[in-house]
Amino acid sequence: MKHYDCIIIGTGPAGQKGAIQAAKLGKRVAVIEKNSVLGGAQINTGTIPSKALREAALHLTGVNRRGLFGNTTCVKSDITVADLASVSQQVIRQEWDVIRSQFDRNHVELLWGRAEFQSPNEVIVHGPDSSEVITADQFLIAVGTRPARPENIPFNEGSIFTSDEILKLDRLPRTMIVVGGGVIGTEYACIMSTLGVRVTLVEGRDRLLGFLDREICDAFQYFLRQKSVTLRLGEKVEEIKEVEVQNGTPHTLVQAQLESGKTLRAETLLYAVGRQGVCGALGLDKVGIEFDDRERLHVNDDYQTNVEHVYAAGDVIGFPALASTSMEQGRRAICHAFGQCDVGNYNTSLFPYGIYAVPEISMVGKTEEQLTEEGIPFEAGIAHYREIARGQLIGDELGMLKLLIHQDTHEILGVHTIGTGATELIHIGQAVMALGGKAQFFINNVFNFPTLAECYKVAAYNGLNKLNHV
Numbered sequence: 001m002k003h004y005d006c007i008i009i010g011t012g013p014a015g016q017k018g019a020i021q022a023a024k025l026g027k028r029v030a031v032i033e034k035n036s037v038l039g040g041a042q043i044n045t046g047t048i049p050s051k052a053l054r055e056a057a058l059h060l061t062g063v064n065r066r067g068l069f070g071n072t073t074c075v076k077s078d079i080t081v082a083d084l085a086s087v088s089q090q091v092i093r094q095e096w097d098v099i100r101s102q103f104d105r106n107h108v109e110l111l112w113g114r115a116e117f118q119s120p121n122e123v124i125v126h127g128p129d130s131s132e133v134i135t136a137d138q139f140l141i142a143v144g145t146r147p148a149r150p151e152n153i154p155f156n157e158g159s160i161f162t163s164d165e166i167l168k169l170d171r172l173p174r175t176m177i178v179v180g181g182g183v184i185g186t187e188y189a190c191i192m193s194t195l196g197v198r199v200t201l202v203e204g205r206d207r208l209l210g211f212l213d214r215e216i217c218d219a220f221q222y223f224l225r226q227k228s229v230t231l232r233l234g235e236k237v238e239e240i241k242e243v244e245v246q247n248g249t250p251h252t253l254v255q256a257q258l259e260s261g262k263t264l265r266a267e268t269l270l271y272a273v274g275r276q277g278v279c280g281a282l283g284l285d286k287v288g289i290e291f292d293d294r295e296r297l298h299v300n301d302d303y304q305t306n307v308e309h310v311y312a313a314g315d316v317i318g319f320p321a322l323a324s325t326s327m328e329q330g331r332r333a334i335c336h337a338f339g340q341c342d343v344g345n346y347n348t349s350l351f352p353y354g355i356y357a358v359p360e361i362s363m364v365g366k367t368e369e370q371l372t373e374e375g376i377p378f379e380a381g382i383a384h385y386r387e388i389a390r391g392q393l394i395g396d397e398l399g400m401l402k403l404l405i406h407q408d409t410h411e412i413l414g415v416h417t418i419g420t421g422a423t424e425l426i427h428i429g430q431a432v433m434a435l436g437g438k439a440q441f442f443i444n445n446v447f448n449f450p451t452l453a454e455c456y457k458v459a460a461y462n463g464l465n466k467l468n469h470v
Contacts, residue, residue: 004030006334007123007136009115009282012040013047013323014314014330015142016099021334023106030134031103032125034114038099040144041315043092045164047323050187051356052088053167057194058358060084088167117283120307138337141282141297141305141312142330145275145321147184148294153240153271159254160240160269163188173197173267177256179237180272181208183355186220188270190358193227200230200264202237202256209355211320213367213416215380219400220361220418227358235260240269277316301348303333311337325351352430354423359399362426365414365433366404377407381439381463385419388458389450396420401455403429403439405463410438421452428453439464 005027008019015031016039022029037044103110111134113127124133147162149155157165163184174197178189181203189201201208201224207217208224208231221231239257243265244250254269277295284291289305291297297305297312304311313329315321328351335341355361371378385391385399399419406413415429432441442460447453 002030002132002134004028004109004134004136006030006138006140006337007032007115007134008140008142009123010040010142010144010314011038011099011110012142012144012314012326013042014144014326014333015040015140016102016330017327018140018142018313018330018334019108020102020106021331022338023108025334025338025340027338028109029107030109030111030136032111032113032115032123034112036112038096038110039092040142041146042323042326043095043099045167048091048095049088049167050163050184050191052091053084054187054191054356054358056084056088057191061194061196084167115282117286120287120309137309138334139310140330140333140337141279141310141316142314142326143278143282143316145277145296145315147272148274148276149271154242155271156242159242159252159267160271162271166270169268175266175268176200177202177254177264177266177269178272179240179256179269180274181205181233182272182274183209185270185272186224187355187357188272189229190224190227193224193229194358198228198230198266200232200266202232202235202258202264204234204236206234208233209361211353211367212361213363213402213414214369215402216361216363216400216416216418219398220357220359223359223398223418232258232262232264235262240271275315275321279316302336303329304336309337320351320353322351322353324354350430350434352423352426354426356423359396359419360422361418362422363414363416364426364430365412367414367416368404371404371413376413378404378413379407379463379466380404381459381461381466383455383458383462385452385455388452388454390452390454391419393450394420399452401425401459403442403456403459403463405439405460405467407467410440410464410467412437412439417455419452425452425455428456 006022006029008015008031011033019029019031111125113125116124118124121135176192176197176199178185178201189199193199236259237256238259242252243255245253253265256264279291279295296318299312299317303313311333313333314326352364381403383401386397396419401417404414412433439460442456
């Protein structure tokens, strides 16, 4: 029976970084993967495919250049899902090779099969040909999640599907209903709208992406409506089914009946309401670990479950369920497991959030609503891309960056941005916040010209001028 210092279950972002970190600490590491490919949802069905699809859509339609060049931009006609999926597959194959190379270079042993605990320190690996029992001192559960698939919804992978099946579409539909206004739903709604699909987005809450700063959210919803996306906010879907339509040539449409009595119809429907954990098959009852009704694990600040030597990281522990945060969670969990607690003074509240919609959205720190609720005095400094030469050069005059500045200390409490390059731009503010910087830093700093980074200087001036009543 093989014994390891650490066994990691899952090769998604949390599992990858956790395995490499353990190897760098000189530990004997095994990582178990139940699927036939590496990378989990990040590489195969989630982060990389959706972002590749987005980049392909932007490139093939030329949408990012229309603001500057108007109708002179040549765009590709008759775009098919196959066009977009081919770009995604190239990236996915390269990522598989990168992960496998990292494991090999760091002597991480890769075991193919389904993991199931037999006791607190024993795991059986149900491989494709045989099973074996292995043991370890420490464990990291990084099994991720899958799209929720309620039993009352007639999924068929052709017209009613989840985000896992969207790249399998054999054609680009003319119309689509997207149920769910979270990150996945809004990203795909934007991508499909960019490709000319007529999209209706249904969300049970009164706004999309409820964790965003309200002003950024309002701007995003305005952009969506300008792109002809129909928003049905505060609406819940009561029933989804296929119906025969006799308008002209008889054909089948998907019908979503809303609780308010409205009836929506489209060629396709993407169901993107939540994700479901996959802990049920791990045998966690034999370890004494419980999970909630969505099969998610509860962990402490060090990513430990209620069993001291079993850690969990990534989507399986819930929000924010981003690849970037999952990577750091996996690394930190392993560091703590092996007594390496000095992992820097980085505040987990400063994890950046990136939403790859059209336009991009990113944030770090507190929102206006949070600061108001906590009674923290602040002022908002805003810079619009249209004020920045770079914004005009790239044809994006609708983007904006907002700094939330403490009224007394002038510390940066939050950064919120929407527009081209938002997910890149956010890291400047993140670094300044992590180092305790103040708004004056941006005023005294020199930024390359012309760049979108100049938004920080403009926003800082705007906020401080308000505070100084000038």
